[in-house]
Amino acid sequence: MTLQNYEQKSAAIKDRFIDAKRKDPKRFEARLAMSWSNWGFGREELSRSLERLAGEGLKYVELHGNHYGPDLGYKTGPTAALLKQYGLELSGVCGMFSDDNDLSSNRGIERQEAIYYIQRELDFTAELGGHYLLVVPGSVGRPDPYDSAEFDRSVETLQIVAPAFAKAKVRAAIEPIRSAEVSLVRTVADAKRYIAAVDREWVDRINGDVYHMQSEEPHIPSAILEAGDQLVNLHLADSNRCALGEGSMDVDTMIMALYLIGHNSPGRFVTPEPLGPGGAPYPAMNGYPDPAALDKLVHTTVTTWREREDVVRAL
Numbered sequence: 001m002t003l004q005n006y007e008q009k010s011a012a013i014k015d016r017f018i019d020a021k022r023k024d025p026k027r028f029e030a031r032l033a034m035s036w037s038n039w040g041f042g043r044e045e046l047s048r049s050l051e052r053l054a055g056e057g058l059k060y061v062e063l064h065g066n067h068y069g070p071d072l073g074y075k076t077g078p079t080a081a082l083l084k085q086y087g088l089e090l091s092g093v094c095g096m097f098s099d100d101n102d103l104s105s106n107r108g109i110e111r112q113e114a115i116y117y118i119q120r121e122l123d124f125t126a127e128l129g130g131h132y133l134l135v136v137p138g139s140v141g142r143p144d145p146y147d148s149a150e151f152d153r154s155v156e157t158l159q160i161v162a163p164a165f166a167k168a169k170v171r172a173a174i175e176p177i178r179s180a181e182v183s184l185v186r187t188v189a190d191a192k193r194y195i196a197a198v199d200r201e202w203v204d205r206i207n208g209d210v211y212h213m214q215s216e217e218p219h220i221p222s223a224i225l226e227a228g229d230q231l232v233n234l235h236l237a238d239s240n241r242c243a244l245g246e247g248s249m250d251v252d253t254m255i256m257a258l259y260l261i262g263h264n265s266p267g268r269f270v271t272p273e274p275l276g277p278g279g280a281p282y283p284a285m286n287g288y289p290d291p292a293a294l295d296k297l298v299h300t301t302v303t304t305w306r307e308r309e310d311v312v313r314a315l
Contacts, residue, residue, distance in 0.1 A: 009219045010253040017256035018315055028313065030264040032255070034305065035091035036298065037235060037273040039064035042289045046074065050086040052295060056302045060091040062233070062271050064285070065133070067120040068100075076127045083128065091269045092132035092173065092233060093125045096285075102139040104154035104184065106146045111153065115161045126168035131267045132232050133165070134173045134207045137185045137194055141282070145183040154184065155197045162200035173207035173232050178215040186216045188227045195230070209235035209273070210249065221250065221257035228261050236305070237274040243297050244272065245304035255312045272301045 003011060021028050036058055041049045053061055061083070067073030083090065097103065101114040118133070125133050137154040158172070165172050174191045185194050191206045206227050210220055217223035224231065234254075238247030258270065274297060275284065 013221050013256050032264050033269050035060035035062045035269045035271040037062040037094050037271050039285050040275045042284050042287045044289050054086040061088050062091050062094050065093045065095040065121045090128040090130040092130045093121050095134045097136040099139045103157040104138040104150040111157045118161050119164050122164050122168040125170045132171040132173040134175050136175050138182050140181050151184050158198050162203050165202035171205040172203040173205040175207040178212040188223045205232040206230045207233045211237050211241050221253040224257040233269045235271050235273040243274050243300040251308045252312050
């Protein structure tokens with residue numbers, strides 16, 4: 001029986017993975033570094049969240065970029081102490097971009113707020129030793145464009161704040177988001193074009209998200225290969241945006257693609273962000289979660305990922 005188109009692409013990646021592993025096995029010795037994006041945990045105490053992640057053997061966490069003003073958000077000293085207590089390191093910070101801090105806005109006050117927000121998050125990320133700050137070029141939740149100039153405004157705004165990334169030695173990780181949620185930069189190709197337009201040092205990485213890639217890319221593992229060494233982090237969830245193992249996502253081929261691009265090198269991460277099915281998940285950011293449900297979510301996801309990675313590494 002003839003393979004379907006996506007199966008042909010996956011089979012080609014598997015052949016390429018096996019051949020590369022046979023030719024240079026040392027390249028595949030290091031495992032992929034797993035983090036976890038905590039903003040889906042809502043108002044849960046950070047200590048409880050970190051305890052959960054450490055209990056599953058994780059070494060990294062991606063923290064919610066919650067410094068929406070100078071008096072808001074995680075404080076550096078207490079956060080550093082908690083990370084040390086639970087043996088965790090900061091992989092990066094998940095920047096949150098809305099109409100209030102939109103790099104592409106047609107209102108200057110919102111673009112200025114985006115600059116202030118990025119500066120605050122960079123200070124926090126740098127002080128805690130994080131590797132990247134996730135940046136979305138436009139407001140998440142606004143799928144309709146302002147006008148034909150929003151791409152250029154976004155580029156111009158990020159260029160203004162770009163020196164702060166170089167000073168902090170933190171990478172800007174541009175995240176493509178599905179077209180139901182944003183008006184610009186929806187694919188890996190879009191992100192590459194945007195990065196090239198900004199053309200600034202340290203603004204050179206991509207944060208992929210398999211949930212959005214499922215909507216916008218023809219084949220997720222191929223999109224990972226397209227991102228190549230620009231990919232600094234990959235957000236993970238299953239096809240239904242639930243825990244890995246509870247949907248139909250081709251986890252094995254994604255893992256093969258990640259190894260092929262050298263994503264098992266230092267400073268690169270895979271980061272579960274299973275926010276659940278349905279519409280916008282953002283209300284959960286400000287609500288109280290069910291700790292037992294989160295315990296199960298993390299355990300199922302981490303266990304599934306490790307099992308599938310073991311299977312792939314044994315090929």
